[in-house]
Each structure stands twice: as structure tokens, then as C-alpha cells.
Amino acid sequence: MKQRTKARGPRPSSIARVPGIDYAGLDGILGYALRRAQLAGFEAFHGATAGVDITPPRYTALVIVGANPGLTQSTLGAVLGTARSGAMLLTDWLEERGLARRRRLAGDARAWGLYLTPRGKALSSRLRRRVKAYDAAFARRLSSRELGTLRRLLDKLVGAP
Amino acid sequence: MKQRTKARGPRPSSIARVPGIDYAGLDGILGYALRRAQLAGFEAFHGATAGVDITPPRYTALVIVGANPGLTQSTLGAVLGTARSGAMLLTDWLEERGLARRRRLAGDARAWGLYLTPRGKALSSRLRRRVKAYDAAFARRLSSRELGTLRRLLDKLVGAP
């Protein structure tokens, strides 16, 4: 393992159904059902990254920088839906661990281009494989037909093309 | 309005699709699709609670205490899937705003029972109506048939009966 063995910090747990509790229509809310499902998906991620000190946004940053070398921090922020300052902290985190480097871009002296180091590339590819496998195991709770339907409905819900 | 008019703190925004970016299979991950959908649902919640200083866990605490008077903090924590210390902070928050009260329970001198005040009940019922309406508007992006399918698949995914 390259990173610390213990993931610290908040790990949102799934929402257990407590017997005898009146949920007062809370479980009739679509947003609540989505939240529960998302937490179940998070657990798959957590299993995939056990033993590696990483979190979902950090994983996303790692993968996105890996697939888009030379990306600027602003663009990374746009992809993550986060403010520039957050993209900077993520970049710091990657750089401190030797996973990525900032390099000056030719066209614009204000911006940095982000690039994974060999170590970052190795971690990215290892984790991508693991996350994919765990996610597939999670998705296997549905038939492939159901899964296709679910993906279509989720896309429609968020207005994806 | 009874609460502060401005909700502060982090409001997770939705994940925009940035053109020209290689997502490297990230969007093939079910957990990622669920996350995007959940954020869209969160926006519905945010619209419903505009002008009221409340967050999803605080809203959940308000509703759950309202529907289960005499609930202990430990049970509230179990419902929310959070540690006791978190349930305590939520209870403090409710109490500071005059929305709930702690009262000693007869059976166990260690535990507090939680009860909404009239003000808490009023806020709870107003917000429940608004959240339900906004959630319904959000859900209307799907046909009622699709919605039924989605709910069934989400329940199956989290292993709900």
C-alpha cells in the first residue's frame, strides 16, 4: 500500500431502517430514496478503497486529472462542481502525496496545468479497476435489464441527454 | 419567517457535464449516477427550504422527533445513521431555536426524551408540506409509471423489503 492504511474522517453510513420509528412520510420522498441508494453506492466505493487514504472527491480528482493531462485547476473545479479554492486544496492534496504535479502552461502564465506522476498514474489505474469491480458487484443486485432501466431513469431525472 | 433568512454553509451543487472532458469511465459507475441524481434531489430540498436556515439532517431530526415524541438522542442517532455526539449537536440546535425540548424520561435517568415545542411542530408541518411539494415537482420529470419503477429499483438496490 502506498498510502496510509487507515482512512480517517467522516464516512457517511447508510440510513438504517429503525423498527418502531414513524418516518412521517420521509421515506415517501424521492430525494430520500435517492440519498439512501447513494449511500449504498458509497459503501461500494469505500470497500474498493479500503486501505487507501482517499475520499470520493479526491478519487474523482485523481481520475479526471489522469484522463485529462494539462487540465487547469479551474476546469477541475468545474468538473467537480466545486469552487476554485476547493480545486486548489484537492490539487495540494495530490501534490503533497506525489500523485500529481503542477506545471506552467505555455499559453497562459496565470494557469497551472495538472499532470499525474507515475505514482499517481499507478494509483489511479489500480483504484479505477477496484472501484469498477466493487461497483459492478453492487449493481449486480439488479438484473442487467433492470440496471439499464435504472440508468435511463436516473439520467432522465437529472436531465442528461 | 421564523429562522434566519440566509442558509449558510456548503450546499453541494450538481455535477455539471463539462464538454471536452474525458470522464474515464467515471460516468459508467452506478454510484456516480446515483450521486448525480441525489444532488438533483437535494436541489429540490433546497428550493423547499429557501428562506429557512435548515439542512437535510436538521430537517430529518425535526420531522423524526415530531413523529416520535419522547425519542431518545441515541435512537435519533440510529435513525440518522450518525454517532451519539452528532445527535446531541442536532438536539442542541433544535433546542437553541426553541423547536424542541429535552425532558427526563421516567424509566431511565440517563436518557432524555425529545419533544417538539408548538413552534417546532408548526415549522415541521410547514416544511413537510413544502418539501413534499417540491419533491413531487422534481419527481414529475418522470411519468408516474417510471416513478414507480424507479422506486422499486432503488428499494431493491438498498435491500429494502
Added chain:
DNA sequence: TATTGTTATACTCTATAACTATA
């Protein structure tokens, strides 16, 4: 011994505002 609530501490995630250097 175990549980309830509490306090203390820490870390992640996110945001806004003000600043600098550059465009």
C-alpha cells in the same frame, strides 16, 4: 460492565471574500 449523554478534538468538504499576478 454496558449504556446515555456529554465534552473535546480533529478532519473533510464546501463556501465566500479579498488578494496577486496576468490577461
Added chain:
DNA sequence: TATAGTTATAGAGTATAACAATA
């Protein structure tokens, strides 16, 4: 003026650990 990055600050959410009172 506008943008990229940075710094400072703040609040929300979550966790663990240790403690007192009670079971």
C-alpha cells in the same frame, strides 16, 4: 475589467476517545 490561482476564514457534517452518571 476579467480570470487563475491563492490565502484566510467560516460553517456543516461527521468521527473517535474519554468521561460522569446511571443501569
